[in-house]
Amino acid sequence: MTSPKPHNTAMTNSKLWGGRFSEATDKLVEEFNASVSFDQRLAAYDIRGSIAHAGMLAAQGIITVDEAEAIQQGLEGILEDVLAGNFEWRVDREDVHMNVEAVLRERIGSVAGKLHTARSRNDQVATDFRLFVFDAALELASSLRELRGVFIAQAEQYLDAEVILPGYTHLQVAQPILLSHWFLAYAEMLERDESRFRDAAERMDECPLGAGALAGTPWPIDRFQTARALGFSRPTRNSLDSVGSRDFALEFLSACSIAMAHLSRLSEELVLYSTFEFGFLTLPDAFTTGSSIMPQKKNPDVSELTRGKAGRVFGDLVALLTVVKGTPLAYNKDLQEDKEPVFDAYDTLRVVLRLHTEMMPRATWNADRMLAAAQRGYSTATDLADLLARSGVPFREAHEVVGTLVGKCVREGRQLWDLTSEELAGAHPNLANVTPDQLTVQASVASRTVYGGTAPSAVRELLGRAKRRLELL
Known part of the structure; x- marks a missing residue:
């Protein structure tokens, strides 16, 4: 009978953490446990963090300057290979x-082993991930700013012509507005979206490195030096929170979700307005597709996919909220699930913003069709009620009088400005002096001079403010 070989942990488990284990990791566990298929995306940040950490260790006398230089040179060589696509990523290395x-x-x-002195993968990954999310937030903020500039430019382009669009509530024609006013509404949303990313970046501007596994480290490290080397304003204040919290990623995903909600609302309008039935808008051929069976089709796929992908990004936020809701302090393997939702939301929003920045200036708006729609929908009924109220009639009474007149026009296939002076006076004596020109959509738009209103003078004022805010940074 052959004698058993002496136990050798190095042979049974070759992991960098394998000293405590007497069995090799099960193959399926190894595959299930590994994150390298997606977290390799953090390689440049990981190497930056390691170089900063090695430099700090040398400055504190924990390793020698020569050792730090050898580590730095080795890491720089690895980074070159990573960026060139020549680095071999192995699942067995997790x-x-x-x-x-x-x-x-x-x-x-073996000097490479000194790099991990006074740190853990817990604070290492928290640092890598925070660096990525910080850069992603600022990049998306800049992209939102660029798209905002497109909407402001479009508002300015159509303002001089005073192009009128029917405004809707409940998707029913409500009141006429300037197309420029519509553009500036989305510019306002995009401005808030941008500010959310910038605010989030400011809050995540803290470096977790040095928090260790969860309790800090007994080594005399300088966390402030490491934070500065990595471009952070300061180190995080609590080691447990540093490695166990992902609210910076949640805030990023929340900002992504809100921005996608706004872009989805925009997409819904673009889909509707580009239909034959509305005919307000013609989308550029380069941003639409055709049908495999119906030769006449021109489908607004960019808008429809944006609308659909909004749900995907919302799901990314819900996924990470679900991951973190039950994790006790500090680090748990559940948090490995933090990266893919963030990567997905970032990739999705980034391309959607790029597409709209290029598509919107090339869209063609049909002013005649929009004006005709605004004129057909009794969109100046409120103006008639306001005229009556200004004569001293309580608005609720004026509302009922005008509602009755609208019902009459609907039944007879007429517009409010088709009513005769006798018909108006018959509805209420105070309407006897109302003239048709007071009930046009142009007069309605021009009358709404209140701050934030749709009158050309009000829109021009707010356009100027929007342009000045765009120039600030």
């Missing part, structure tokens, strides 16, 4: 951190 560290050890020897 994640981006251990892949980089293992290759660093292959290239510079």
Whole structure:
């Protein structure tokens, strides 16, 4: 009978953390546990963090300057390979951190093991991820600003011509507005979206590195130096919170979701307005598609996909909320599920913003069709009620009088400005002097001079303010 071989943990488990284990990791567990398939996207941030950490360790006398330089040179070589697409990512090394560290050890020897002094993968990944989300937030803020500029430019383009669009409530014609007013409404939404990302970036401007696994470290490190080296304003204040919280990612996903909700609302209008029935808008051919069977079709796929992908981004937010809601302090493996929702939301919103920035200036608006729609929908009925109220009649009474006149016009296929002076006076004596020109959509728009209103003078004022805010930064 053959004698059993002596127990050798190095042979049974070759992981960097394998000293405590007597069995190799099950293959399926290894695949299930690994995150390198997606967190390799953090490689550049991981290497930046490691270089900053090594420099701090040397400055504190924890490792030598020569050791820090060897580590830095090795990491820079790895980064070159990563950026060139020549780095081999291995599932058996689990994640981006251990892949980089293992290759660093292959290239510079055992000194690579000193890099992990006074840190944990917990504070390492929290730092990498925060760096990514910080950059992503500022990038999306800039993209939102660019799209906002497109809407402001469109508002200015159509203001001089005073192009009129029917405004809707409940998708029923309500009151006429300037098309420029419509553009500026979305510019306002985009401005708030941008501010949410910038606010979120300011709150996440803290460096977790040095928090260790959860309790800090007994090593005499300088967390402020590391934070500065990585471009953070300050280190995080609590080691448990540093490694166990992902609210910065939740806030990012919330900002993504709200922005996508706004873009979905826009898309819904673009889909409607580009239909034959509305005919307000012609989308550029380059941003539409055709049908495989119906030759006449021109489908607004960009808008429809944007509308659909909004739900996907909302799902990313809900997914991460669900992950973190039951995790006790501090780090739990559940938090490995934080990255894919963020990556997905970022990728989705980034391309949607790019598409709309390029598509919107090339869309063609049909002023005649919009004006005709505004004129057909009795959109100046409120103006008639206001005229009556200004003569001293209580508005609720004026509302009922005008509602009766609208019903009469509907039954007879007429417009309010078709009513004779006798018919108006018959509805109420105070309407006897109302003239048809007071009931046109142009007169309605021009009358709404209140701050934030749709009158050309009000829109021009707010356009100027919007342009000035766009120039600030």
